[in-house]
Amino acid sequence: MVAITAPSSIEHIPLVRCPKANASPPAVIPSIDLSAPGAAAAVADACRSLGFFKATNHGVPGGLADALEAGAMAFFALPQQEKLDMSGPARPLGYGSKSIGSNGDVGWLEYLLLSVSSSSVPSSALPPSLRMALEEYTRAVREVGGRVMELMAEGLGVAEEERAVLRRMVVGREGSDEMVRVNHYPPCCLLPPGRDCGVTGFGEHTDPQIISVLRSNCTAGLQILLRDSARWVPVPPDPDSFFVNVGDSLQVLTNGRFRSVKHRVLAPEGTESRLSVIYFGGPAPSQRIAPLPQVMREGEQSLYREFTWGEYKKAAYKTRLGDNRLGPYELLPAEEVAAK
Numbered sequence: 001m002v003a004i005t006a007p008s009s010i011e012h013i014p015l016v017r018c019p020k021a022n023a024s025p026p027a028v029i030p031s032i033d034l035s036a037p038g039a040a041a042a043v044a045d046a047c048r049s050l051g052f053f054k055a056t057n058h059g060v061p062g063g064l065a066d067a068l069e070a071g072a073m074a075f076f077a078l079p080q081q082e083k084l085d086m087s088g089p090a091r092p093l094g095y096g097s098k099s100i101g102s103n104g105d106v107g108w109l110e111y112l113l114l115s116v117s118s119s120s121v122p123s124s125a126l127p128p129s130l131r132m133a134l135e136e137y138t139r140a141v142r143e144v145g146g147r148v149m150e151l152m153a154e155g156l157g158v159a160e161e162e163r164a165v166l167r168r169m170v171v172g173r174e175g176s177d178e179m180v181r182v183n184h185y186p187p188c189c190l191l192p193p194g195r196d197c198g199v200t201g202f203g204e205h206t207d208p209q210i211i212s213v214l215r216s217n218c219t220a221g222l223q224i225l226l227r228d229s230a231r232w233v234p235v236p237p238d239p240d241s242f243f244v245n246v247g248d249s250l251q252v253l254t255n256g257r258f259r260s261v262k263h264r265v266l267a268p269e270g271t272e273s274r275l276s277v278i279y280f281g282g283p284a285p286s287q288r289i290a291p292l293p294q295v296m297r298e299g300e301q302s303l304y305r306e307f308t309w310g311e312y313k314k315a316a317y318k319t320r321l322g323d324n325r326l327g328p329y330e331l332l333p334a335e336e337v338a339a340k
């Protein structure tokens with residue numbers, strides 16, 4: 001079973017501007033049919049080049065996401081105080097509005113950040129229908145994450161009997177650190193439309209975990225950074241598919257073969273809200289994060305000083321969203337790591 005728990009100031013701070021990404025060919029985002037032969041190679045290619053791809057044919061019934069979306073929109077429509085009373089202010093878990101983390105990052109959004117535990121009984125006071133929808137959805141999406149991690153291992157050339165090496169760090173592992181985040185970006189009309197800047201919904205960052213699996217409604221806003229050309233491109237929404245992000249920890253576990261993807265969200269300017277739900281797959285706090293022996297070539301040096309997930313998470317909570325959180329752990333100058 002999947003249990004969702006939400007422990008406990010909401011701050012109103014000035015908003016920041018987000019450049020609109022240049023229009024670019026939509027085909028730039030790889031779309032991978034998870035059930036097709038060759039999926040493992042396509043996943044590895046996408047994780048090497050972009051750290052990001054769209055996953056189709058994932059087996060999760062659309063009804064689960066629809067139920068969650070309905071429950072989440074009903075929750076976000078409640079008066080502010082009720083939302084806070086139900087889930088507590090985000091510290092970092094709980095209900096947050098405009099402020100992300102505790103280091104001054106702000107965005108045009110409200111959100112619920114919840115931990116997912118495989119054993120504990122849900123203690124959150126969220127409306128039961130929302131909690132149930134979250135649990136069902138998370139159970140299904142975690143499996144997608146697990147399958148993708150197996151494909152990643154296969155695409156990295158890990159021997160068949162060890163292909164569960166990444167999946168086992170997260171899925172079904174006692175004490176693993178899985179979280180789910182529901183982001184609601186109401187339409188923002190603070191800036192006149194047609195300018196080359198909008199309002200930041202969620203500032204640029206990489207996700208610190210191993211993997212993130214995102215699903216949104218039909219409202220656009222997500223952008224990713226193409227590392228090679230240093231260009232931000234919009235990700236056209238697709239509610240029937242999932243978007244997979246490589247997280248910082250996976251970058252280290254693969255000794256830089258896979259690269260975590262910088263991404264951000266521009267607040268919607270039309271009449272429709274954006275609603276996204278992200279499953280974050282993190283390992284147990286004691287998990288050592290260092291290049292996997294299964295992927296290292298003979299004599300290959302680690303590019304990173306090793307750390308535990310608990311240490312990295314703690315450090316991440318002390319930094320700003322856009323900081324290079326892996327920087328302090330790099331053993332080679334950043335340019336050399338980027339050139340690898």
Ligand SMILES: O=C(O)CCC(=O)C(=O)O
Nearest residue numbers: 181183202222265276278
């Ligand atoms: O809402 C989105 O589309 C992305 C949000 C995000 O990157 C995050 O919650 O880490």
Ligand SMILES: [Fe+2]
Nearest residue numbers: 205206207263
């Ligand atoms: Fe993110």
